[in-house]
Amino acid sequence: MLCKYYLQIGSATVTIGSEGCMDVSRMLSNIGDISLSYTRSDLSGVVRKFGSEFRLIGPAMEALVSYFIQNGTSSVAAMAVCPINDNWVYEKVWECTLDFGTFQYTLHDCSISAIDNSLASVIKAHASTKYQYLVSDIKDPYPLYYDHLTMKSFADYVFGGELDEYGGTSVITFQRTGEVLSWPLFVTKSEVANRKMMLFSDSGQVSGSLFSPGTEIFENLTDEGITVNVSLQITGSCENLPQDSSDSRETVSRLQMRVGTSGGSSRIEPVFTVYTLTLGTSFADEAEFPIYVGPREKVGLFTIGWTKDDTPVTVNVNAESYIRFDILTRNTADTCDIVRPQRLLQALVQSMTGRDDVTCTIDNPPTVLDQTHIVAAESARGVENAYLHTSYKDFCAMMSSVFGYVPVIGTDSVRFVKRDTLFVNSLRKQLSGKHADLSVSVDASMIYSKVVVGYENQEYDSVNGRDEWRFSTEYNTGVTMTDNELEMISPYRADAYGLEFLFMRRGEDTTDSGSDEDVFIVHAMYNGRFAQYRLNRHSTDSSVIDLAPSVSGVLDPATMFNVVYSPRYMVAANNKYLASFTRRLVFASSGGNHDVVVGGMSVGDDIVIAVELGTSMFMPAHLNIKTSDIEIPEAWDGYVAVEAGGYRYEGYLDDVTFGFGKDKPASYDLVLKQITPTEV
Amino acid sequence: MIFVSPFTPLFFQPSTDVFGADSHYCQLFAPTDIIVIEVIGVENTDSVSLSLVNARTRASSALSVETWVMNESYTLYYCSLTGLAEGMYYVTMNNLVSETFCVTTDAFQLSRTTLIEYSMRDNRQRQDGVFVINGTQQYFQWRAPGGFKDDGWQFGVDNEQFDTLDTQVAEVFSGDIVQKQFTLGNAEGCPVWYAALLNRIMSCSFIIIGGDRYVRAGTATPEQTQSIVGRKSFIYKQLMRKVDYYDDDMVVRIAEGDIRTALLNVRVV
Numbered sequence: 001m002l003c004k005y006y007l008q009i010g011s012a013t014v015t016i017g018s019e020g021c022m023d024v025s026r027m028l029s030n031i032g033d034i035s036l037s038y039t040r041s042d043l044s045g046v047v048r049k050f051g052s053e054f055r056l057i058g059p060a061m062e063a064l065v066s067y068f069i070q071n072g073t074s075s076v077a078a079m080a081v082c083p084i085n086d087n088w089v090y091e092k093v094w095e096c097t098l099d100f101g102t103f104q105y106t107l108h109d110c111s112i113s114a115i116d117n118s119l120a121s122v123i124k125a126h127a128s129t130k131y132q133y134l135v136s137d138i139k140d141p142y143p144l145y146y147d148h149l150t151m152k153s154f155a156d157y158v159f160g161g162e163l164d165e166y167g168g169t170s171v172i173t174f175q176r177t178g179e180v181l182s183w184p185l186f187v188t189k190s191e192v193a194n195r196k197m198m199l200f201s202d203s204g205q206v207s208g209s210l211f212s213p214g215t216e217i218f219e220n221l222t223d224e225g226i227t228v229n230v231s232l233q234i235t236g237s238c239e240n241l242p243q244d245s246s247d248s249r250e251t252v253s254r255l256q257m258r259v260g261t262s263g264g265s266s267r268i269e270p271v272f273t274v275y276t277l278t279l280g281t282s283f284a285d286e287a288e289f290p291i292y293v294g295p296r297e298k299v300g301l302f303t304i305g306w307t308k309d310d311t312p313v314t315v316n317v318n319a320e321s322y323i324r325f326d327i328l329t330r331n332t333a334d335t336c337d338i339v340r341p342q343r344l345l346q347a348l349v350q351s352m353t354g355r356d357d358v359t360c361t362i363d364n365p366p367t368v369l370d371q372t373h374i375v376a377a378e379s380a381r382g383v384e385n386a387y388l389h390t391s392y393k394d395f396c397a398m399m400s401s402v403f404g405y406v407p408v409i410g411t412d413s414v415r416f417v418k419r420d421t422l423f424v425n426s427l428r429k430q431l432s433g434k435h436a437d438l439s440v441s442v443d444a445s446m447i448y449s450k451v452v453v454g455y456e457n458q459e460y461d462s463v464n465g466r467d468e469w470r471f472s473t474e475y476n477t478g479v480t481m482t483d484n485e486l487e488m489i490s491p492y493r494a495d496a497y498g499l500e501f502l503f504m505r506r507g508e509d510t511t512d513s514g515s516d517e518d519v520f521i522v523h524a525m526y527n528g529r530f531a532q533y534r535l536n537r538h539s540t541d542s543s544v545i546d547l548a549p550s551v552s553g554v555l556d557p558a559t560m561f562n563v564v565y566s567p568r569y570m571v572a573a574n575n576k577y578l579a580s581f582t583r584r585l586v587f588a589s590s591g592g593n594h595d596v597v598v599g600g601m602s603v604g605d606d607i608v609i610a611v612e613l614g615t616s617m618f619m620p621a622h623l624n625i626k627t628s629d630i631e632i633p634e635a636w637d638g639y640v641a642v643e644a645g646g647y648r649y650e651g652y653l654d655d656v657t658f659g660f661g662k663d664k665p666a667s668y669d670l671v672l673k674q675i676t677p678t679e680v
Numbered sequence: 681m682i683f684v685s686p687f688t689p690l691f692f693q694p695s696t697d698v699f700g701a702d703s704h705y706c707q708l709f710a711p712t713d714i715i716v717i718e719v720i721g722v723e724n725t726d727s728v729s730l731s732l733v734n735a736r737t738r739a740s741s742a743l744s745v746e747t748w749v750m751n752e753s754y755t756l757y758y759c760s761l762t763g764l765a766e767g768m769y770y771v772t773m774n775n776l777v778s779e780t781f782c783v784t785t786d787a788f789q790l791s792r793t794t795l796i797e798y799s800m801r802d803n804r805q806r807q808d809g810v811f812v813i814n815g816t817q818q819y820f821q822w823r824a825p826g827g828f829k830d831d832g833w834q835f836g837v838d839n840e841q842f843d844t845l846d847t848q849v850a851e852v853f854s855g856d857i858v859q860k861q862f863t864l865g866n867a868e869g870c871p872v873w874y875a876a877l878l879n880r881i882m883s884c885s886f887i888i889i890g891g892d893r894y895v896r897a898g899t900a901t902p903e904q905t906q907s908i909v910g911r912k913s914f915i916y917k918q919l920m921r922k923v924d925y926y927d928d929d930m931v932v933r934i935a936e937g938d939i940r941t942a943l944l945n946v947r948v949v
Contacts, residue, residue: 001804086803086812089751434925 160184
């Protein structure tokens with residue numbers, strides 16, 4: 001078609017009619033090579049590219065050469081392409097800057113290549129760069145109300161005292177009448193979910209009053225009561241007392257577990273933890289019971305006893321005896337800043353392109369995506385001036401693996417759309433011209449034998465972390481054609497325990513942890529009454545709105561959140577894509593808790609990819625064809641169809657190049673969707 | 681500036697060759713033919729007037745000229761002539777005078793001509809002819825002297841074969857090709873500008889000859905095969921190929937009820 005080309009020397013944008021702008025339509029000697037191509041990469045949106053070299057002669061060449069000689073490496077120029085329309089008006093369709101790094105000239109002509117400065121190529125160049133943002137610059141006006149998970153703390157105690165020569169018994173001696181003696185207990189193993197809430201300590205053999213320093217084994221540091229689940233096994237005997245003839249077996253002392261405060265009241269909790277120590281007898285108990293420890297109260301093990309006559313009494317406790325405290329606690333709520341995904345996207349695009357006029361949207365998000373928020377690890381930790389570190393590539397990986405959303409980059413916009421909408425099951429273009437050179441080939445790189453879904457495996461210092469299941473899960477697809485592995489891993493974390501541990505470390509400002517640059521996604525809904533975002537949890541109570549799938553197999557399902565980001569929901573979000581090469585994912589292995597059942601399905605179950613017939617996105621095969629139909633459709637969302645050799649081929653555009661300077665047959669490369677025989 | 685579109689089937693002072701004797705051939709039209717005259721104005725402020733003059737009586741009647749303003753600079757002036765009474769005419773456009781042409785119903789004379797219809801798929805290929813006038817496809821018609829002579833057929837084949845192990849031949853695919861030579865000019869030949877118009881027509885997107893669609897055969901151009909002695913009159917041969925398909929847009933953009941639809945024998949692939 002007729003086309004005008006304008007060269008602008010000295011500026012990166014073309015202003016037709018300005019000084020420095022030349023009509024070079026008759027000075028391009030390689031018009032036949034100028035082409036326009038549409039390419040899809042990574043099964044996301046189609047991008048238009050105009051990578052051409054321009055060969056200029058005559059006055060255009062002379063002007064460009066003399067400009068370059070004067071300006072050298074600071075030269076800048078651009079080319080605009082304006083094809084004619086049916087009203088014989090030339091309309092600009094494309095503009096690009098010229099890359100002086102490719103400039104060369106002879107006595108008769110010069111050549112220079114175009115830089116595709118389209119938004120897509122700029123973004124591609126910077127996609128992997130990690131940017132950091134001050135959270136307070138991009139945060140949402142409303143904070144997240146983080147009301148924590150239930151966490152488990154525990155301590156195992158063994159009895160102290162002197163060990164006998166066999167090491168099998170602890171010997172505790174008490175001396176005086178009416179002596180209040182705290183029993184020596186040592187913590188062998190413990191884990192405290194929150195050090196600000198409670199303290200497990202060793203107790204010494206201290207005679208004095210109840211709960212004098214060094215006598216308690218547990219202290220509740222909060223202003224609310226804590227329930228401690230005690231399980232114990234004690235075997236022992238009371239010995240070494242001379243008996244005189246008038247003795248009957250006498251109660252020597254009482255071994256008691258007491259709860260209270262020093263100087264305040266104390267109580268025996270519960271009543272039956274009193275062991276009567278009688279001379280010459282042994283005692284044994286194995287029990288489990290809860291005790292209530294009030295605000296700021298302590299727990300200790302005491303004997304209040306008397307000797308008959310100042311003669312020391314020894315009690316031997318079997319070394320296998322133990323006491324164990326198991327405590328479930330939930331921290332008081334904190335608030336932290338959140339960032340909306342769309343806002344983060346806008347910031348990333350601005351960092352990459354330097355432009356603030358690019359429209360960034362997430363189109364038609366489902367409820368779960370609408371209620372997804374981004375939390376920087378530093379925000380969770382309560383660090384002042386928290387930063388969020390991430391890259392565009394990470395953002396895209398999260399959007400595609402968790403929600404099945406991919407970017408479509410236009411001239412001035414970046415839109416995230418559900419991948420399915422790019423592969424619409426409707427005809428966009430029927431190749432109507434004549435065609436030749438048809439070839440169909442299976443694309444093995446689109447066939448996967450293994451799929452890894454989820455998030456990176458994390459290691460926690462705490463035993464509570466064993467409850468977590470939101471790590472990577474491996475499935476086999478049943479396909480043996482290749483050994484390719486499809487990774488659907490989100491770099492943004494969704495593990496609730498990971499987030500909980502970060503919140504627990506608030507106040508520890510000087511420590512640096514490995515998770516500090518991590519980014520989390522959080523499932524929460526805006527609550528207008530409190531002007532906050534509140535975590536979405538499953539509810540079995542019919543009067544409360546159910547905001548999340550059910551979960552079991554974790555410590556406390558009622559406080560668990562982020563269930564909706566489980567790997568199996570990520571599979572469901574990408575159903576139609578996976579259906580292209582498999583119908584069933586067979587569970588192979590997963591990191592983390594295997595007992596978890598989410599939404600009625602166990603973590604270790606196989607997943608059936610249930611899609612309607614004919615709606616799987618595509619077949620793993622490509623069609624190449626050359627055609628004389630060079631009409632460019634307005635959009636590439638639907639499929640392109642061609643009939644040849646008794647079959648109807650429908651496929652989505654992968655790549656096509658159109659001759660721009662001179663009309664040429666178009667060579668289409670389609671990702672096939674389906675092949676059906678045509679009726680004769 | 682105003683100029684007559686070179687696709688117009690009338691010839692306005694086509695040659696500057698003042699030597700020698702002109703061709704005897706007189707351009708023919710049937711009364712049913714539609715003669716489309718297009719005049720293109722570029723930055724034009726003058727008026728365009730077209731008149732049809734009877735060559736015998738010199739009676740002149742003005743033709744109604746329709747206008748389509750294409751953009752700030754270009755304006756199209758056009759008119760379609762049809763249903764003329766038998767006679768000899770010429771057309772004037774402002775000061776230009778066309779070659780004389782004859783409108784006849786004589787079956788014998790018309791049988792020695794072939795009606796060629798031509799158009800482009802859009803206006804974007806050239807700026808010397810408008811084929812889509814404000815969204816409507818416009819076909820030109822030209823009645824050319826000559827036609828397809830039986831001795832002008834050529835044959836070809838597009839096939840692929842290979843020799844098998846047992847020295848037999850296997851054919852992978854095969855398609856036959858027929859190319860026909862269109863002979864332009866009868867016994868008295870025709871002027872050289874007829875060959876120029878034929879060459880131009882062969883570069884159009886849609887060419888219908890005698891109701892069938894044709895395409896130029898490769899890079900073949902009108903070849904002068906014979907010259908009429910003592911006159912500037914020649915016989916040309918143009919090789920072309922018949923094609924059996926019609927592009928969707930050939931059909932879609934023709935206005936409803938247009939006489940050309942009937943002529944086309946529409947067949948959609």
